[in-house]
Amino acid sequence: MRLRVDLLPHGQYSDVVIVVDVLRATTTAVTYLERGADALLLTATPEAAFVLRGEGVVLGGERGGLPIPGFDFGNSPVEAAAQNFTGKTVVMNTTNGTGAAHTGAATGKHVLLAALTNAHAAARRARAMATEEIAIVCAGTDGRAGLEDVYAAGVLAEYLLAMGTFTIDDGTRMALTVRRSADSPLETLSSATHGQTLLNLGLGDDVRYAAQISTSTVVPVLLEGEGQSSADA
Ligand code: MLT
Numbered sequence: 001m002r003l004r005v006d007l008l009p010h011g012q013y014s015d016v017v018i019v020v021d022v023l024r025a026t027t028t029a030v031t032y033l034e035r036g037a038d039a040l041l042l043t044a045t046p047e048a049a050f051v052l053r054g055e056g057v058v059l060g061g062e063r064g065g066l067p068i069p070g071f072d073f074g075n076s077p078v079e080a081a082a083q084n085f086t087g088k089t090v091v092m093n094t095t096n097g098t099g100a101a102h103t104g105a106a107t108g109k110h111v112l113l114a115a116l117t118n119a120h121a122a123a124r125r126a127r128a129m130a131t132e133e134i135a136i137v138c139a140g141t142d143g144r145a146g147l148e149d150v151y152a153a154g155v156l157a158e159y160l161l162a163m164g165t166f167t168i169d170d171g172t173r174m175a176l177t178v179r180r181s182a183d184s185p186l187e188t189l190s191s192a193t194h195g196q197t198l199l200n201l202g203l204g205d206d207v208r209y210a211a212q213i214s215t216s217t218v219v220p221v222l223l224e225g226e227g228q229s230s231a232d233a
Pocket residue numbers: 021023024025026062064065066075094095096097098140141
């Protein structure tokens with residue numbers, strides 16, 4: 001079994017793809033499902049999200065870390081954790097994370113969403129589903145690799161290496177080095193470029209929330225969908 005870490009999304013095929021966008025799309029996606037959402041739909045554009053609005057459907061997303069005008073929610077996991085989404089479908093569109101999920105959906109037979117909060121459960125699910133290769137795809141921010149995502153990829157890789165034998169690539173070696181040499185999860189996320197952006201926007205609670213490791217067993221799995229990806233726990 002091969003294990004690969006892509007520091008940014010690209011279209012190389014894998015049988016299991018784990019999409020990581022710790023600050024904050026995949027952390028928030030896990031939280032929506034934890035708070036009762038029936039499903040998530042991840043669209044490629046805000047316009048596609050507005051088209052899906054309807055009975056029992058709410059929209060969540062951001063640009064530059066701030067809520068998209070006209071959406072019901074931003075992309076804050078802390079905000080999501082305070083709501084009850086039972087019976088709701090949440091449509092998500094974010095700057096980088098939903099796009100990375102679409103790349104994953106285009107290149108993976110099975111696509112999972114992972115953050116630090118569900119890292120162990122995501123690794124366990126990926127290991128159970130994979131037959132040839134697991135690719136951990138870091139969303140990054142605006143086309144640049146994100147320290148927080150590479151750190152989370154290292155956490156996922158450590159869990160996977162404890163679950164079985166893998167041939168690993170240089171991306172995995174780099175992610176493991178980041179994980180093993182880093183300070184605490186919170187210090188790592190806070191020092192990341194996007195973590196700094198969120199702190200400067202007064203969204204430090206989201207950074208603290210996203211820094212929790214393996215507190216959730218919810219693993220969003222993307223299902224086939226026309227033009228959007230949906231996720232089920
Ligand atoms: C992203 O998709 O890049 C992130 O979710 C951005 C954010 O929520 O701040």
